Amino acid sequence: xxxxxxxxxxxxxxRLARSGYLADAATATTAYLAGALEKPLLVEGPAGVxxxxxxxxxxxxxxxxxxxxxxxxxxxxxxxxxxxxYKKQLLRIQASQGDDRSWSxxxxxxxxxxxxxxxxxxxxxxxxxxxxxxxxxxDKTDVEVEGLLLEVLSDFQVTIxxxxxxxxxxxxxxxxxxxxxxxxxxxxxxxxxxxxxxxPDAEREREIVSSQVPGLDDRIAGQLVATVARLRELDLKKAxxxxxxxxxxxxxxxxEIGDLDEQAVADTLxxxxxxxxxxxxxxxxxxxxRRA
Numbered sequence: 107x108x109x110x111x112x113x114x115x116x117x118x119x120x121r122l123a124r125s126g127y128l129a130d131a132a133t134a135t136t137a138y139l140a141g142a143l144e145k146p147l148l149v150e151g152p153a154g155v156x157x158x159x160x161x162x163x164x165x166x167x168x169x170x171x172x173x174x175x176x177x178x179x180x181x182x183x184x185x186x187x188x189x190x191x192y193k194k195q196l197l198r199i200q201a202s203q204g205d206d207r208s209w210s211x212x213x214x215x216x217x218x219x220x221x222x223x224x225x226x227x228x229x230x231x232x233x234x235x236x237x238x239x240x241x242x243x244x245d246k247t248d249v250e251v252e253g254l255l256l257e258v259l260s261d262f263q264v265t266i267x268x269x270x271x272x273x274x275x276x277x278x279x280x281x282x283x284x285x286x287x288x289x290x291x292x293x294x295x296x297x298x299x300x301x302x303x304x305x306p307d308a309e310r311e312r313e314i315v316s317s318q319v320p321g322l323d324d325r326i327a328g329q330l331v332a333t334v335a336r337l338r339e340l341d342l343k344k345a346x347x348x349x350x351x352x353x354x355x356x357x358x359x360x361x362e363i364g365d366l367d368e369q370a371v372a373d374t375l376x377x378x379x380x381x382x383x384x385x386x387x388x389x390x391x392x393x394x395x396r397r398a
Contacts, residue, residue, distance in 0.1 A: 110236075111141025111168055111279055118167075127156070127163035128314050136301040139163060145257050146280035148295065151303035153285050154347020160303075161240040161281035170236035170279065175226035177247040186254055187264060188228045191221045217268035227254070229265050230278045235276040244294075245284040252291050255282075259297040308335060308350070314348060319355040328365035330355055333392075336379065340391055346378040354378050368394050 112118040119134035129137065137160065140147035149157040165172040175186055181188075195216040202215070224232065230239035241255070257263060262274035282298065283288060304315065312331045316322055330351065338345045346354075354377045357363075363370045372394040379385045388394065 111164070112138045114138060121167040122160075125166035125297050126168075126318070127159060128310065128317060129160070129163075130306075130310065133160065133301060133303070140281075140299050141279055142187050143194040143299070146171075146179055146282060147301060148282045148284065148290070148298035148300045149301045149303055150284045150286050152305070152345065154345070154349060155303045155305055156348055157281075157303055158240065158242055161238055161242075161283070164279055164281070165238040168236060168238075168279075169239045171233070171277070172238050172240060173226050173230040173233070174240045174242060177241065177243045177251070179246055179248065181247045181251055183254055184224055185198070186227050186251065186267065187225055189223050189225070190268075191223050195221050206329045210351045217392045219269075222266075227258050228272065230280075231258065231262060231272060231274045233278070236276070239278040239280045240282065241282040243285060244282045245287045245290060249291065252294050256293055256297070257268075259294065286396055304340060307347075308332065311335075311348065311351060315355050318352045319324075319359065321359060322355050323364070326358060326364065326366055329353065330358070332364060333371060334378065336392065337388055338386055340384075342379070342384040342387065343381045344379075344384065350378045368392070 113119065115131070115135040115138045118138040119129050119131070122129045122134065122137070136147060139145070149155060149160060162172060164170070198216050198221075224240070226241075230237050244252075244255075257265065259280065262277050263271055265271045282294075305311070308331050311334070312327050313332065316324075316327055334346050334351050334354070354374065357374050357377045358366065358370070361374070363374070371392070372389065375385050375388060375394075379388055
């Protein structure tokens with residue numbers, strides 16, 4: 107099967123790795139199939155496991171542009187698809203009031219591309235260049251917003267009543283991410299390939315951290331990964347993400363810390379835990395010395 111994005115799962119893994127993303131076999135295979143089958147990819151899992159970064163890595167690896175729709179509660183069609191530039195339309199109507207043109211002629215004049223404000227979904231659909239469309243944290247939107255996605259995910263087209271149907275010239279590589287805070291509709295899931303990402307095991311996280319932080323001592327990398335694993339086992343508001351593991355490694359190098367002992371952990375805990383209650387729990391559970 108020939109893909110415009112990757113030639114095989116192994117090619118996917120290699121190119122993602124060169125772009126800075128270490129993908130396991132399941133991730134590389136599913137990402138390859140998303141491009142080969144031209145189907146959206148739904149990536150689900152806890153915050154901080156590399157879901158968003160996967161979409162960015164695909165864009166980097168393939169030289170595509172990234173178009174991102176950041177989802178949130180209250181997101182509507184005007185922010186996701188398009189809206190009309192009403193102020194500009196009003197100015198055009200006012201300017202044409204002295205003309206002899208009929209309202210239908212004026213109407214046709216103001217509902218054109220010149221007055222259309224494209225938002226991420228429509229922008230990605232209309233692009234002729236290779237495009238990765240990231241629909242990030244889709245579970246944060248209202249259920250109604252999923253209806254806006256169905257036409258895009260099914261047929262890669264958008265219907266604008268005043269202009270008609272706009273079909274994709276070139277299908278984007280679509281990645282939807284979800285932290286699984288709510289169940290997505292079956293209609294959306296049916297249109298997607300599915301990938302579940304979790305925190306990596308110790309060996310893979312060590313590989314990720316070492317690849318992102320050149321010069322990190324192997325011994326301290328092992329200590330860091332082991333400590334992060336212990337923190338994730340605690341009942342925290344926000345467990346440390348992979349990115350925070352990388353930040354912690356960079357912090358240790360910047361502070362020239364050669365041994366991640368209890369004092370070093372306590373002194374730099376704010377790099378990986380961003381809630382006071384989480385830090386208090388970690389100090390208590392890991393029996394760390396509190397900072398003076």
